[in-house]
Amino acid sequence: xxxxxxxxxxxxxxxxxxxxxxxxxxxxxxxxxxxxxxxxxxxxxxxxxxxxxxxxxxxxxxxxxxxxxxxxxxxxxxxxxxxxxxxxxxxxxxxxxxxxxxxxxxxxxxxxxxxxxxxxxxxxxxxxxxxxxxxxxxxxxxxxxxxxxxxxxxxxxxxxxxxxxxxxxxxxxxxxxxxxxxxxxxxxxxxxxxxxxxxxxxxxxxxxxxxxxxxxxxxxxxxxxxxxxxxxxxxxxxxxxxxxxxxxxxxxxxxxxxxxxxxxxxxxxxxxxxxxxxxxxxxxxxxxxxxxxxxxxxxxxxxxxxxxxxxxxxxxxxxxxxxxxxxxxxxx
Amino acid sequence: xxxxxxxxxxxxxxxxxxxxxxxxxxxxxxxxxxxxxxxxxxxxxxxxxxxxxxxxxxxxxxxxxxxxxxxxxxxxxxxxxxxxxxxxxxxxxxxxxxxxxxxxxxxxxxxxxxxxxxxxxxxxxxxxxxxxxxxxxxxxxxxxxxxxxxxxxxxxxxxxxxxxxxxxxxxxxxxxxxxxxxxxxxxxxxxxxxxxxxxxxxxxxxxxxxxxxxxxxxxxxxxxxxxxxxxxxxxxxxxxxxxxxxxxxxxxxxxxxxxxxxxxxxxxxxxxxxxxxxxxxxxxxxxxxxxxxxxxxxxxxxxxxxxxxxxxxxxxxxxxxxxxxxxxxxxx
Amino acid sequence: xxxxxxxxxxxxxxxxxxxxxxxxxxxxxxxxxxxxxxxxxxxxxxxxxxxxxxxxxxxxxxxxxxxxxxxxxxxxxxxxxxxxxxxxxxxxxxxxxxxxxxxxxxxxxxxxxxxxxxxxxxxxxxxxxxxxxxxxxxxxxxxxxxxxxxxxxxxxxxxxxxxxxxxxxxxxxxxxxxxxxxxxxxxxxxxxxxxxxxxxxxxxxxxxxxxxxxxxxxxxxxxxxxxxxxxxxxxxxxxxxxxxxxxxxxxxxxxxxxxxxxxxxxxxxxxxxxxxxxxxxxxxxxxxxxxxxxxxxxxxxxxxxxxxxxxxxxxxxxxxxxxxxxxxxxxx
Numbered sequence: 004x005x006x007x008x009x010x011x012x013x014x015x016x017x018x019x020x021x022x023x024x025x026x027x028x029x030x031x032x033x034x035x036x037x038x039x040x041x042x043x044x045x046x047x048x049x050x051x052x053x054x055x056x057x058x059x060x061x062x063x064x065x066x067x068x069x070x071x072x073x074x075x076x077x078x079x080x081x082x083x084x085x086x087x088x089x090x091x092x093x094x095x096x097x098x099x100x101x102x103x104x105x106x107x108x109x110x111x112x113x114x115x116x117x118x119x120x121x122x123x124x125x126x127x128x129x130x131x132x133x134x135x136x137x138x139x140x141x142x143x144x145x146x147x148x149x150x151x152x153x154x155x156x157x158x159x160x161x162x163x164x165x166x167x168x169x170x171x172x173x174x175x176x177x178x179x180x181x182x183x184x185x186x187x188x189x190x191x192x193x194x195x196x197x198x199x200x201x202x203x204x205x206x207x208x209x210x211x212x213x214x215x216x217x218x219x220x221x222x223x224x225x226x227x228x229x230x231x232x233x234x235x236x237x238x239x240x241x242x243x244x245x246x247x248x249x250x251x252x253x254x255x256x257x258x259x260x261x262x263x264x265x266x267x268x269x270x271x272x273x274x275x276x277x278x279x280x281x282x283x284x285x286x287x288x289x290x291x292x293x294x295x296x297x298x299x300x301x302x303x304x305x306x307x308x309x310x311x312x313x314x315x316x317x318x319x320x321x322x323x324x325x326x327x328x329x330x331x332x333x334x335x
Numbered sequence: 336x337x338x339x340x341x342x343x344x345x346x347x348x349x350x351x352x353x354x355x356x357x358x359x360x361x362x363x364x365x366x367x368x369x370x371x372x373x374x375x376x377x378x379x380x381x382x383x384x385x386x387x388x389x390x391x392x393x394x395x396x397x398x399x400x401x402x403x404x405x406x407x408x409x410x411x412x413x414x415x416x417x418x419x420x421x422x423x424x425x426x427x428x429x430x431x432x433x434x435x436x437x438x439x440x441x442x443x444x445x446x447x448x449x450x451x452x453x454x455x456x457x458x459x460x461x462x463x464x465x466x467x468x469x470x471x472x473x474x475x476x477x478x479x480x481x482x483x484x485x486x487x488x489x490x491x492x493x494x495x496x497x498x499x500x501x502x503x504x505x506x507x508x509x510x511x512x513x514x515x516x517x518x519x520x521x522x523x524x525x526x527x528x529x530x531x532x533x534x535x536x537x538x539x540x541x542x543x544x545x546x547x548x549x550x551x552x553x554x555x556x557x558x559x560x561x562x563x564x565x566x567x568x569x570x571x572x573x574x575x576x577x578x579x580x581x582x583x584x585x586x587x588x589x590x591x592x593x594x595x596x597x598x599x600x601x602x603x604x605x606x607x608x609x610x611x612x613x614x615x616x617x618x619x620x621x622x623x624x625x626x627x628x629x630x631x632x633x634x635x636x637x638x639x640x641x642x643x644x645x646x647x648x649x650x651x652x653x654x655x656x657x658x659x660x661x662x663x664x665x666x667x
Numbered sequence: 668x669x670x671x672x673x674x675x676x677x678x679x680x681x682x683x684x685x686x687x688x689x690x691x692x693x694x695x696x697x698x699x700x701x702x703x704x705x706x707x708x709x710x711x712x713x714x715x716x717x718x719x720x721x722x723x724x725x726x727x728x729x730x731x732x733x734x735x736x737x738x739x740x741x742x743x744x745x746x747x748x749x750x751x752x753x754x755x756x757x758x759x760x761x762x763x764x765x766x767x768x769x770x771x772x773x774x775x776x777x778x779x780x781x782x783x784x785x786x787x788x789x790x791x792x793x794x795x796x797x798x799x800x801x802x803x804x805x806x807x808x809x810x811x812x813x814x815x816x817x818x819x820x821x822x823x824x825x826x827x828x829x830x831x832x833x834x835x836x837x838x839x840x841x842x843x844x845x846x847x848x849x850x851x852x853x854x855x856x857x858x859x860x861x862x863x864x865x866x867x868x869x870x871x872x873x874x875x876x877x878x879x880x881x882x883x884x885x886x887x888x889x890x891x892x893x894x895x896x897x898x899x900x901x902x903x904x905x906x907x908x909x910x911x912x913x914x915x916x917x918x919x920x921x922x923x924x925x926x927x928x929x930x931x932x933x934x935x936x937x938x939x940x941x942x943x944x945x946x947x948x949x950x951x952x953x954x955x956x957x958x959x960x961x962x963x964x965x966x967x968x969x970x971x972x973x974x975x976x977x978x979x980x981x982x983x984x985x986x987x988x989x990x991x992x993x994x995x996x997x998x999x
Contacts, residue, residue, distance in 0.1 A: 033371045039697045041723040051409045051426065052434055055401050059373040059438040062399035067726035069719050072408055076736055077715045078956050087960040089844050094715065094956030097968070098975060102716055102955065105980035106723040180421050291434065292410050292426030296419040304429070311430060316437035365703045383741045383758065384766055387733050391705040391770040394731035404740055512753050623766065624742050624758030628751040636761070643762060648769035 004332050006134050006141040007325045008127075010151040010158075011193050011223060018158070018197070024324035025159055025317070036327045037066025043107035044070045044144070047080070048115045052291060052315050053144050053152070057111055060323040071103070082129055096129075100136035109140045109329055116147035116184035121255040124148060124184060125215050140329040142322075150186045152325065153290050154194035156317035160310055161198065161243065163317070164286055168199045170242035171282075175234075176206035177298035178271045179248035182261045187290050189216045191245050196224035203229040205237035207268050213252045234277050241281040245288040246273050246299055273299040278308065286310050336664050338466050338473040339657045340459075342483040342490075343525050343555060350490070350529070356656035357491055357649070368659045369398025375439035376402045376476070379412070380447045384623060384647050385476050385484070389443055392655040403435070414461055428461075432468035441472045441661055448479035448516035453587040456480060456516060457547050472661040474654075482518045484657065485622045486526035488649035492642055493530065493575065495649070496618055500531045502574035503614075507566075508538035509630035510603045511580035514593045519622050521548045523577050528556035535561040537569035539600050545584045566609050573613040577620040578605050578631055605631040607638065618642050668996050670798050670805040671989045672791075674815040674822075675857050675887060682822070682861070688988035689823055689981070700991045701730025707771035708734045708808070711744070712779045716955060716979050717808050717816070721775055724987040735767070746793055760793075764800035773804045773993055780811035780848035785919040788812060788848060789879050804993040806986075814850045816989065817954045818858035820981035824974055825862065825907065827981070828950055832863045834906035835946075839898075840870035841962035842935045843912035846925045851954050853880045855909050860888040867893040869901035871932050877916045898941050905945040909952040910937050910963055937963040939970065950974050 004017065013021070028034075042061045046054065054070060061068040073080045073094075080099055081092035088095065103110055112133050116124040130146035143151050161170075172195040174188060192212070195202045202220065204212060211217075211230055220228050231237035238244065254261035278285050287299070287308040295301055303309060336349065345353070360366075374393045378386065386402060393400040405412045405426075412431055413424035420427065435442055444465050448456040462478035475483050493502075504527040506520060524544070527534045534552065536544060543549075543562055552560050563569035570576065586593035610617050619631070619640040627633055635641060668681065677685070692698075706725045710718065718734060725732040737744045737758075744763055745756035752759065767774055776797050780788040794810035807815050825834075836859040838852060856876070859866045866884065868876060875881075875894055884892050895901035902908065918925035942949050951963070951972040959965055967973060 039727065041726055043719060043723075046408065049409055051403060051405070051431060052438075054408065055375060055403060055435060055438045058399070058401035059375075062373055063371065067399075067722075067731075069722035070408070071715060071719060073715070075408065075713075076710065076718065076734075076739070077713055081959070085960070085965060088958035089961050093958065095959050097959070098955055098957065098979075099715060101976045102979040103719055105976065106716075106719045106983055291430055293430065294420035294425065295413070295427050295429070296417070297421050301417060312433045312437065315430075315434040319438055378740070381741055383735060383737070383763060384770075386740065387707060387735060387767055387770045390731075390733035391707075394705055395703065399731075402740075407740065623762055625762065626752035626757065627745070627759050627761070628749070629753050633749060644765045644769065647762075647766040651770055 004328055007151060007329060008130060008134060008141065008143045009149050010154045010190070011197065021155060021321065021324045021328065022159055022162065024327060025320040028323045029320045032063050035065035037061055037064035037330060040066040040108040040330060041106065042066055042068040042109045042111060042326065043103050044068055044111045045103065046070065046072045046113045048113050050113060052318055053113060056319040056322055057144070060319050060326065064323055064326060082132065096133060096136060100133050104137050104139040107139060108333065109142060109326060110137055111142040111144045113144040114146055116186065118182065118184060119256045121213060121252060125213060140333055142325060142329070145186055147184060148186055148189055150190040150290065152318060152322050153187060154190040155321040156314055157191060157288060158194050158198055159317045159321055160288070160314045163313065164310055166242045166286060170200055171203070171240050172200040172243045172245065173203045173205050173237050173241045174245045174247065175273065176210050176271060177246050177248050177273060178265060178269045179294065179298060182250035182258050183248045185213065185216055185249055188212055188247050188249050189219065191247065192216065192220040192228065193223055196220040196228070199224065201226065203231055203237045205231050205234065207271060208232055209253065209264055210251050212249065235280045238277060239280040241285050243286050243288055244273065244277065247290070248298060272297060273303055275300070275302050275306065288314060291315055336660055339483060339661060340462060340466055340473065340475045341481050342486045342522070343529065353487060353653065353656045353660065354491055354494065356659060357652040360655045361652045364395050367397035369393055369396035369662060372398040372440040372662060373438065374398055374400040374441045374443060374658065375435050376400055376443045377435065378402065378404045378445045380445050382445060384650055385445060388651040388654055389476070392651050392658065396655055396658060414464065428465060428468060432465050433470070436469050436471040439471060440665065441474060441658060442469055443474040443476045445476040446478055448518065450514065450516060451588040453545060453584060457545060472665055474657060474661070477518055479516060480518055480521055482522040482622065484650060484654050485519060486522040487653040488646055489523060489620060490526050490530055491649045491653055492620065492646045495645065496642055498574045498618060502532055503572050504532040504575045504577065505535045505537050505569050505573045506577045506579065507605065508542050508603060509578050509580050509605060510597060510601045511626065511630060514582035514590050515580045517545065517548055517581055520544055520579050520581050521551065523579065524548065524552040524560065525555055528552040528560070531556065533558065535563055535569045537563050537566065539603060540564055541585065541596055542583050544581065567612045570609060571612040573617050575618050575620055576605065576609065579622070580630060604629060605635055607632070607634050610640065620646060623647055668992055671815060671993060672794060672798060672805065672807045673813050674818045674854070675861065685819060685985065685988045685992065686823055686826065688991060689984040692987045693984045696727050699729035701725055701728035701994060704730040704772040704994060705770065706730055706732040706773045706775060706990065707767050708732055708775045709767065710734065710736045710777045712777050714777060716982055717777060720983040720986055721808070724983050724990065728987055728990060746796065760797060760800060764797050768801050768803040771803060772997065773806060773990060774801055775806040775808045777808040778810055780850065782846065782848060783920045785877060785916060789877060804997055806989060806993070809850055811848060812850055812853055814854040814954065816982060816986050817851060818854040819985040820978055821855060821952060822858050822862055823981045823985055824952070824978045827977065828974055830906045830950060834864055835904050836864040836907045836909065837867045837869050837901050837905045838909045838911065839937065840874050840935060841910050841912050841937060842929060842933045843958065843962060846914035846922050847912045849877065849880055849913055852876055852911050852913050853883065855911065856880065856884040856892065857887055860884040860892070863888065865890065867895055867901045869895050869898065871935060872896055873917065873928055874915050876913065899944045902941060903944040905949050907950045907952055908937065908941065911954070912962060936961060937967055939964070939966050942972065952978060955979055
């Protein structure tokens, strides 16, 4: 493991090993595996959990970290090859990444989707380019098309809360005031597929996930990913409802038109009655931040089904496991 | 002591113990009482002293810290129960605080007054809510209605500079281009009351502090808090002039009208002649930042009366004492 | 050495000693020379390399650091003596600097030129004032008129890549969409002069460096600094082309007029054919960030002449040497 870009790059035994290490670190949080090491954290977009959990985790492993935010405390970055840089961006990633690699042992990167071109965002070109440019291990702290640290934390949360490996996992669309990318839906879906779960995508017509996302998850499991437009049908016997919003693929990059498609879908807000056909102990999951009473009602978030804080807590443990493995691999 | 929200929550012997520990840490700044510990610092508002002194202090105690700034490097936060979050705020404190508590051992919080509703701000509801939501100790890094770290640093400064415990303490209003909250006036006034001082509030008519602030301080001492509109009278025999600006309570939440009340009060700028009836060695205090030649003349700030840098320096020592006690209490 | 404000304040043997220590730290990056020490980093302007390399370097030396950005996470600062502060700035450096000195052992400061008054910027008054106000050592992290950490890193890069001490150094102007200050040109020119190099400034007519910059460099060497407006002539036999943009001195503080002077100079973009009369192994240097295909073509930056990443990497090593010396001197 040179870098940690996607959970699906890892073999099942590697994932099991990361989960085991995360559980161990949850019990014994302190070590010195990062003693003398520096982790650079490059945020192109805002963060609460990721910034805090990476800085805390690095410190608990005996290392130190720095945070850069291009466009805020740092220069705006250019990503295009051959660009004539007479606009806003003052620095190209071709310099920024090799330079940062001079100052750190691991580089975490957050680079959200641009939301203009569907296929460009789905191939995750910026994260890929950064990884190629970096002589140091790179950790994906959420890219255009994936959020593998979240996926691994979610996997651990499913294990922690006794959700069976072959249980039923429902990924549901929910209404949101903005068109959102596919990073978390793809991360969650592929994680559930790799975990061996029975996976259903629940969404309004027209909001099916892009083919590339569906086929990736399908390729990772031995059963088909189902699609349903009906809550009761999708939720029948479900062990987990994983809630997220995403853009309607046909109107990707066309926010005005997409907003019209979403206009009458504010009833896609998860409430307790969504669980009436589910397993009684079914869990509610969400990667956070979540807009209360927009994507999900207070009654669910404040009730016993919600494991959202546990998911966030597990971010710390799994990321520490990932950092430990990367540093070990780099020094091997 | 689970949290450090208000100085007045602490018994006299607890305050003495914090002051003694602060003095010890001033002489011997380094320890490992926070070894392996992480302190989260959540800033809803700007800071110079607080951010720097907390990060420095945590490091000197062997720990580490992270900084989050909702609305800047992090998501905008919602505080209202039951809010339908379809506006700017992407995350509710009901998630944000329990999640941050997963990543840190102590949580420092800065949340200034909204300045819209006087009684809402004076009950300090946001800080209270955050403390209830946090399973970890919370430190008030200035809230709507209090600034206890400043108050404790000011107490130590009074001790350091030989101001008698029963000396005369004058809290004076000064002109400022903006309507400011009651956090520091209340912190300073209640601190002086608890310290046993003879307390006078000096202000133009109409700028008397809100009743709730006055009665709190009055309840903490055995003599009345006096109010004066006359500099020479208020300053007679004073050992300390503590300068601050605050909103006229009757026009709280009405900045246009309030600005008119202040329009002719630019002469409320502390100068050397304000001290003509004071003790010769009387000190000038201010919590900083201070607008020079607006709230106080250069001649005072640059002269021997000013102890403003010492107050700021004491922030470091007292905060380290507070953090040490909180971590000790949490692990007891 | 109390502070590190300008490379030219240091005797040749001090510079050699810093370079030797930097080379040692490049081989053995970890030490505990900053154990228990705090380095405050005050950024009035954006940064990528400087913020990351200082935070990484401090950590590798066993210390810790904090970052303040007035106007962003911190209060806007006033610099003028006697200012009546009723505008945007909430805090004067007369308070801010002594206060920060209470919280740190070394203070790094970045304060770019205001770009309004040429002689004001060239005397570097803000950095000078901050140094006078600080009882702690100050490190210049780029001021109005100098960037000594960059200069020292460049010197090491010249040594590392075998450029002879008496080789030919060409500092060339390049087109840039904005009028830029003289900090880096003066740092590079004076560094090359102190290193004993044969120095030429290459620029379009009207873009000669200010007399004060030229005479400073001239005073540091025993040969004249040449000026040329012709690429082939200037580059003849050159070992190094150091590329930078700067304002035409006659239109300093007059950006509209200055833009007209630059309008037809977009061909001042370094390409491979600029090296046709140079030494075959001639290096391309730039302090970064650099606008690709505006100041220099991809073919140069991506080719074997470019040592820009090495220059940036050396920032880490030389700054660690500087910090080590300052802390040693302060405790001596």
